[in-house]
Amino acid sequence: MAFCPNCGTQVEDGSAVCPSCGAALNAAPQNIGYDFTDHTADFSPADISDNKVFAMATYLLSVFGIVIALLAAQKSDYAMFHARQSLKITLCEILSYIIMIVPLAGWIAGPICLIILFVVRIILFFQVCKGQAKDAPIIGSLGFLR
Numbered sequence: 001m002a003f004c005p006n007c008g009t010q011v012e013d014g015s016a017v018c019p020s021c022g023a024a025l026n027a028a029p030q031n032i033g034y035d036f037t038d039h040t041a042d043f044s045p046a047d048i049s050d051n052k053v054f055a056m057a058t059y060l061l062s063v064f065g066i067v068i069a070l071l072a073a074q075k076s077d078y079a080m081f082h083a084r085q086s087l088k089i090t091l092c093e094i095l096s097y098i099i100m101i102v103p104l105a106g107w108i109a110g111p112i113c114l115i116i117l118f119v120v121r122i123i124l125f126f127q128v129c130k131g132q133a134k135d136a137p138i139i140g141s142l143g144f145l146r
Contacts, residue, residue: 006021041079053068055081060125082133085124086124089120096114097114
């Protein structure tokens with residue numbers, strides 16, 4: 001004889017549900033995951049559709065796109081989210097250029113960082129095309145510009 005994990009009632013072997021509480025027996029545990037980097041639900045669909053172009057501009061035009069988004073869509077939370085993400089990438093690119101001052105190690109690490117940041121910028125651009133708002137891979141966990 002087995003026992004119900006929910007109410008503790010003794011049930012017959014092979015039963016699918018508990019006769020007392022109706023809980024499913026031998027049910028596979030559900031894996032419910034949550035993506036903490038996805039902020040799409042924080043923005044209204046109207047805000048996303050109205051300001052998608054300004055969010056794209058932040059990744060395509062770098063600093064100029066950020067300025068355009070700040071001036072043209074300053075009331076849009078969606079555009080401001082992507083402006084902050086693009087600003088993180090731009091600041092990391094500046095740091096990569098500073099790293100390249102160091103001979104040898106900097107000459108190797110700097111360009112590699114710039115290539116990685118370029119790929120991150122492309123990934124985020126395509127996420128904006130889909131109407132998503134996710135933190136930037138690799139640099140999204142950096143604490144500044146929250």
